[in-house]
Amino acid sequence: MEKKRSRVIVSAILVLVAVAVQPWSALGQAEKAPYAAMAPLDQYLIADANAEIALARSAAPASIADGAEVLVLGRDGYTTAVKGTNGFLCVVERSWGAGTDEPGFWNPRIRGPICFNPAAARSFVPIYLMKTKLVLAGKSKVEIVQATGAALDKKELPALEPGAMCYMLSKQQYLSDAGKNWHPHLMFFVSGDAAKSWGADLPGSPVMSANDPEERATILMVWVGKWSDGTPAPPMGH
Secondary structure: OHHHHOOEEEEOOOOOOEEEEOOHHHOHHHHOOOOOOOOOHHHHOOOOHHHHHHHHHOOOOHHHHOOOEEEEEEOOEEEEEEOOOOOOEEEEEOHHHOOOOOOOOOOOOOEEEEEEOHHHHHHOHHHHHHHHHHHHOOOOHHHHHHHHHHHHHOOOOOOOOOOOEEEEOOOOOEOOOOOOOOOOEEEEEEEOOOHHHHOOOOOOOOEEEEEEOOOOEEEEEEEOOEOOOOOEOOOOOO
8 A cells, every 4th residue: 555655756856857755645635725836935945055965965875976966956946066976966856846736746845855867867857957947937837737748749858768767765855744754765767657567566566656747757666775874764564
């Protein structure tokens, strides 16, 4: 049942896909009202850039995150705070990494540290960065969906590359009001509806899936046993 309740905030995006996991069925109707519209921008920002860098890097083990590019969110969008050396990209995704139909799309509490591998940084993160620009420009959910869909149709956004994946191992992640930091996990991004070909969500399978039609991808999730700092994670089924 835990697998069926799990949903992703993608991070697209860079993201993301910008991206994170949401047990939405546990939230029900109660969460819809508090996040019916975007909160004041200050509630989504992290005042201390160094704190945001550290939070972004906490998404992956230091052996990966220390060499990654790091983005931080400002009033005009994301900018590079740290130049990388290994092709990975770490970022703290906000709530609009989720699909526009998710109740927590405007939840200002969401902080989803994600570290994307080079393939995902090149081909999945641009969707989340585009959504961020649209959000900061005051666009509605309908306008966001229309603009990103048009950009994908016109190939103004890159095609998803094979092997795109990311780490979400931060003990400090806040993925939903109900799920809080949920569980450390890896995410794999595959074009189209790919759950069946991965054996996702089947009895005994460790692979969970979330179909994301707005970003035209399936996000496949696998729990891991440790947080990025090496400490043990909650047991499976927690």
